[in-house]
Amino acid sequence: MATMKMERGALWEVSSRTIVYAAIGAALYGILLVAQIPIPGSTVSVRPAFALVPFFGYAFGPIVGLFTGLVGNAIGDQISGWGALTSWNWSIANGLVGLIAGLAPLYLARWVNGNLRDRAIGGAVAGAVGVVIGFLFTFTDVIIQAGQTVGASTTSYGQAVIGDLIGTVILVPILVYAWEPVKAQLGR
Amino acid sequence: MNIAPRYLGRGSWLARRDPRVLILVVALFIFTVLQIWDARIVLGLLAIALIYYRTGNIPWSQIRRNWTVVFVFIGLLVLVNAIVAGGETATVSLADAHVIFHLPLLGTPMSAESISVAVTLFLRYLTMATIGFPVAFAIAPNDFGVAFRRLGVPEKFAFGIDLTFRFLPSLAADFQSTVDAQRIRGYDWSAGAKGFLGKIRRSGPVIVPTVVNAIAGAEDTIDAMDLRAFGTGKRTWVRQLTFDRTDRLVLLFFGALLAAATVWGFSHGSAIWTPEFLIDLAPR
Numbered sequence: 001m002a003t004m005k006m007e008r009g010a011l012w013e014v015s016s017r018t019i020v021y022a023a024i025g026a027a028l029y030g031i032l033l034v035a036q037i038p039i040p041g042s043t044v045s046v047r048p049a050f051a052l053v054p055f056f057g058y059a060f061g062p063i064v065g066l067f068t069g070l071v072g073n074a075i076g077d078q079i080s081g082w083g084a085l086t087s088w089n090w091s092i093a094n095g096l097v098g099l100i101a102g103l104a105p106l107y108l109a110r111w112v113n114g115n116l117r118d119r120a121i122g123g124a125v126a127g128a129v130g131v132v133i134g135f136l137f138t139f140t141d142v143i144i145q146a147g148q149t150v151g152a153s154t155t156s157y158g159q160a161v162i163g164d165l166i167g168t169v170i171l172v173p174i175l176v177y178a179w180e181p182v183k184a185q186l187g188r
Numbered sequence: 189m190n191i192a193p194r195y196l197g198r199g200s201w202l203a204r205r206d207p208r209v210l211i212l213v214v215a216l217f218i219f220t221v222l223q224i225w226d227a228r229i230v231l232g233l234l235a236i237a238l239i240y241y242r243t244g245n246i247p248w249s250q251i252r253r254n255w256t257v258v259f260v261f262i263g264l265l266v267l268v269n270a271i272v273a274g275g276e277t278a279t280v281s282l283a284d285a286h287v288i289f290h291l292p293l294l295g296t297p298m299s300a301e302s303i304s305v306a307v308t309l310f311l312r313y314l315t316m317a318t319i320g321f322p323v324a325f326a327i328a329p330n331d332f333g334v335a336f337r338r339l340g341v342p343e344k345f346a347f348g349i350d351l352t353f354r355f356l357p358s359l360a361a362d363f364q365s366t367v368d369a370q371r372i373r374g375y376d377w378s379a380g381a382k383g384f385l386g387k388i389r390r391s392g393p394v395i396v397p398t399v400v401n402a403i404a405g406a407e408d409t410i411d412a413m414d415l416r417a418f419g420t421g422k423r424t425w426v427r428q429l430t431f432d433r434t435d436r437l438v439l440l441f442f443g444a445l446l447a448a449a450t451v452w453g454f455s456h457g458s459a460i461w462t463p464e465f466l467i468d469l470a471p472r
Contacts, residue, residue: 014344014419015419016410016413016414016418016419017410018344019344019345019347019348019351019413019418019419020351020406020409020410020413021403021406022348022352023348023349023351023352023354023355024355024359024402024403024406026348026352027352027353027355027356027359028359028363028398028399028402030352030356031356031359031360031363032363032395032398035378035391037384037387037388037391046384046387046388048388048391048395049395051395052395052399055399067345067348071348071349071352072352075193075352075353075356077324078193078323078324079193080254080257082254082257082258082317082320082324083214083317083320083321083322083323083324084323084324084332085211085214085215085320085323086214086316086317086320086323151272151273152265152268152269152272152273155268155272156265156268166385166388167388170385170388170389170392171388171391171392171395174392174396175395175396175399175400178396178397178399178400179399179400179403182400182403182404186404186407
C-alpha cells in the first residue's frame, strides 16, 4: 500500500496501516520536538524532528503526512504546555507540509519511481516544496491576529522555513536511505 | 525520559468537565478575543480566562517554566511586530502618529498608537494562552480520541489521535534507549559537533534508528488491528461522554460571550484604545 511507489488511487486510502504509521509519526514528532538547535546569531532554531513530517508524507502518503504534521505539532505544543489548540493554524501549516510532500508521486513521479538515490533526492525536494508552500498558511496570523503586520508574519514564516528547510534537506534523504532496505526486508 | 503530557489538573472542577467542554471553550473564546481590540475589554476577558484557568487547580510550581516560555514567546512576537510596524498602525500613519521615542540602535519610532497596539496584542495572546493551558493540563490524555470523535472528527482519525497518545511513553522510552546505546558506544549527539550543520548531522544516528525501529515495530499493532477488523464497522468507545448541567452552563456562557462580541463588532466595531497619558508623552 502506501509506500513510495504508490498508485494514485492508493494515495487517499485510509487503512489500519495508514492510521498506525500516522500515529507513530505524530508521536515521534511530538517527542523529538524537544531537541532544537539554535542557529548562531539569529532567532532561528533548526528542529531536526521536523524532517519526520515530510518523510512520513513522502514514504507513506499524504494522509499520513497531514496527520503527522497536524497532530504531531499539536502534541508537541501539548507536551510543552502551550496547549494543543492554541496555535492551531501553525499545526495546520505543519500538516500541509506533510500533505504536500505526500503528493510527490503526482509531481515528482520520475524521482519517486527511480532508484534509491533518486528517491532520496525526491524526498528532499518534496520536503522542500512542502515546507515552502505549507508554511504559507501561517500568514493566517495576519487575519487571526489582525494587528500583526504582514512584515512580522513574513519574519515568522522566514524563520520557520529557513530552520525547517535545513533540517529537511539534510535528514529526509538520510531517513529514505535508512528506511528503503528495511521496507524491502519487511516486504512492503 | 518523561515526555507524556502532564495531567496536573486531575480531580479539579475543570478536569471533571466533559473534555469536549475544554476544547469548545478554547474555540469559542479565541474567536471572541479575536474580535476585540479595546485593551480595557481584553483585560476583562483576561480576567475571565484567569478565573477559568484557576478552576483547573494546576500547580504553579510545576508549570512556572511553561509560563516563562509563554511570556518570552509572546514578548518576542510583539516586539518584532512593533519594530516591523515602525510606529505606524493599520489605521494611523506615521505622519499622524504621536511618536514618543526612537528605539536605541535601530532608530525605529515608537508612537503612542503603536505601543497601544503592542500592549493590546500582548494581552490578546496572553488571554488566548491562558484559556489554552487547561487543554494541556486538565484533560486526561486518553480522553482526547473520544472527545474529538464526539466533536465530529472521522472515526479512524479520532482513533489515530488516541493511538498517538498511547504511543508516546513507549516511543519516548525507545528514543531514550537509543540515546543511551549510542552513548555507550561513545557517541553523544548533543556534544562534540562543530557548527549547527554538524549538530544536525549528529542527530541522524539517534533519530534514524528510533524512527526506523518504530516503523518496523508497528507491524504488530497493524496486525492486531487487522485481526480485530479495524475500520470495517462502526467503532464503540469504552469512555462515554455526556454533558451535565454545569457543562451546558459553561458552554452557554462562552457561547453568549462570543455572540455578544460578534454583535458588538458588527454594530459598533472594535478599535484600538490609545490612553490619553500615552499621547501626552509625545513631544508637541
